[in-house]
Amino acid sequence: MMSTLLDNRYRVLQVLGGGGFGETFLAEDTKMPSNRRCVIKQLKPIADDPKMYKLLQDRFQREAAILEDLGELHLYIPKLYASFTENGKFYLVQEWIDGQTLTAKLKSEGELDEATVKTILASILQILDYVHGKGIIHRDIKPDNIILRASDRHPVLIDFGAVKETVSTGINPKQVVSSIIIGTPGFMASEQAAGRPFFASDIYSLGLTAIYMLTGKLPQELGTDTHTGEVCWHEYASQVSLGLKATIDRAIQFHPRDRFTSAKEMLSALQSDDRTAMMAASTLPTVAIAAQGNRIPSQLPNSEAQKQFRGTLAAENGATLVPSLGRRRSSKRSGIATILVILSIGGLGALGVFIAKNVKFGQNNVTSTANPTQSVPSNPQPDSFFFLADSAFQEKPRAESQVKSLRDKGYNQADSFLLTDYPNLGDKKSFQVYIERFDNIDRCIVQLKIYGQKNPDAYCAFASKDANASIQRVTAADVIPKPKPTAVASISPEQGVRDYYGLINERKYDLAWKRLSPQFQVNTAKGNDSFLDWWKQIDKVSIDKVRVVKQTSNSAIVDADLAYYKKSGGVFPETLRITMTWDETSSTWIFTETKSR
Incomplete structure (x- = not known):
């Protein structure tokens, strides 16, 4: 020491x-x-x-x-x-931070119950929303870097990677700001491992952290789909609700474009899945299934765990209430106890159907023939399956043409079937074109959240040769949050540029500094001191012309012809291409990038 x-x-x-x-x-x-x-x-x-x-x-x-x-x-x-x-x-x-890391908690107490995991996820997502809003990527989210603070049991996010990059940069002065690989193998997304992290990289790491909390399995202990690169973890999480599975699956998609676009979007999905499940479970008929083993509380519509989480969602956004962080009940207890589980069958929304097929308790298997979520048979026309619907046509040639078009676009599992072959879908003689077939609703919903972005009319449904079976239709609108209206600029980009340099000429450097995005401040403006050193050499800035190159409701690219008058004498003309975004909070244009033309 x-x-x-x-x-x-x-x-x-x-x-x-x-x-x-x-x-x-x-x-x-x-x-x-x-x-x-x-x-x-x-x-x-x-x-x-x-x-x-x-x-x-x-x-x-x-x-x-x-x-x-x-x-x-x-x-x-x-x-x-x-x-x-x-x-x-x-x-x-x-x-x-006096407390316990998630790693330490699981080692001492075992996996966490679903309500606790959701609460921790909601808290970390709120932190990430704040951090990403500052233009910062954490780059090392894992169980060791989340501490449950002893004083209030609230998750605290530690060990940001920005300074690590600084001290590990190579010795070439021209590469001082070059990105290096920061992160932990297994929890790192592929693009981050290649040295190109995005905000979605943090989402990926958080998804794998959630899997660890639910299953106790590290990423290295999980399998990977050799075709898609996606993590296979459902076999270790039979107790996890379909809605949470779907949310985590989207978070850990191999390609960043297929993940949530922001922490706020994932938080909305997390809350939406829970609310949708509650609505579905409260309005559906029930069937009693006798099973041997332990009751899984988080799967029941009115369990204490879910009531507790609903209370958390009702808390104010700025301070998420954290319940006592308890253990999940073990499914490995010895002895056999026969219990009556009331399951909701035929539901809408993220909860879908409780998978009672081939449930294993010790050496005994219990299968419910009333439950439609059975494995898809290998024959071309199975008795039942879930499908991701694309479109329907009365004429078979048009359906075949659409299937070919989808396959050309990379949807290799696309196909069609005659609706009347599955009586539960009705008696309309049309050909249903679908993207893919699934053996359970949660896998279908995962793909619906992705494909629904391209085709808002897409939906998941259940096809069965049992005319009395429920369709269990879930639409894209059910699982994809509606985007919030974008802010509309009330000041022209040209005026925004003139206002900015007006602040410079009035020596209001602090206000001018605040009109640079956080990332611009870090990467280009090189710190407030350097910013001030530069502008204190300038007597004034004159603006000749400002031309809009491209503009949307809340962003713009402009070319500005400027001239800098130095205090030491001399005039230096320059044409800058300025990228700007409209900040609704401050009602000003924010500079995100400038380049000499």
Whole structure:
């Protein structure tokens, strides 16, 4: 253990961890009356050239300022107390979160119940919505980086990857801001492993974290579909509701474009699936099925777990209420107990049908012939199956033409069938074109959420040769949240440019700085100090012409002919291409990028 004080102030108490980036210590602040405990991260920059080291040091300070901003304005991100350099190493001093990581919790107590997992997901998604809104990608979401704080049991997100990138950048000065691979194998999306992370990469990592909470399985313990690259985990999660499965499946899609577009969208889907399930379960007929084993509370429409989660959803957005984080009931208890489970059959929405087919308890199998979610037979015309509907035609040639078109677009499972072959769908003599067949509703809903973006008329339904079977129709509108109306700019882009440089000429640099997007501030403006250093050399900026190149209701690209009059003398003309977005909150245009023309 270190015998001397770091920064002549911090006494190291123990080593918390270490790796390629440096070490992490638990320390106490000797200059605080309470000897406040804190976490110190020692980061080892890779830089042999003194000039390169100075560049990295400057960037380290800028990234530390970002962490300070994140922690100051959000209750569930650790605060940054200080940053300093000593003996050629960089140090961050952060708030110590007294609590238990998700990894530690599962090791000591076992997998979490569904209501608890949903609550944790909702909390982390709210944090990500805030972080992504700042233009920051976390890049290392995993069970070890989510701590359940002891004081209130609320999840806290730790260990952002931005500063790690700074200290690990190569020694080529031209590549100071180049992206390197930050993250943990298994929890990293493929594009992140290739050094190109997106906001959707955090969504992917959170989805795998949810699977770990529900099943206790790390990504390396799960199989992968060799054709699609998707993670196979349902076999370990028979107790998980169909709605939550569908939400997680979309989060962990292989291609970023197939995942949720934002943390807010995933949060909406998480809440929507639960509400839809409640509505469906409360309005459907029930059938009693005798089974041997334990009751799974989260599958029942009015279980205490789901009541608890509904209470959480009703809480204010800024402070999600967290119930006591309990364990899921084990399905491996010895002994046989016969119970009566009331299942909702034929439901709409994300809950769909409780899968009672071939339920296994110990060595005994119980099969309900009343439940339509049975495996699809291998013959061309099975007795029943779920399908993702595309369109229907009265003439067979038109249906065949549509099937060919879909297959040409990559939907290799597309086909058609005569509706009258499945009496539960009605007696209309039309040919139903579908994208794919499924053996259960949740898999169909996962694809519906994706395909429904392209075809709003698409839906999932159940085809059966039993005329009395329920159709169980779920439409795209049921599972895809309606987009919120986009903000419409009330000031022209040309005026937005003139207003911005008007602030510069009036020496209102702080206001001008706030009209740059967070990512622009980090990547291009190079910190507030550099921003001020530049503009304090300029006496004034004149604007000759501003031309709109492209404009939508809330974004624009313009070309501006400018001239900078330096205080030291001389005039320097420049034409800038400026990319702008409209910020409804401040009613101003925000600069997101500028390029010389």
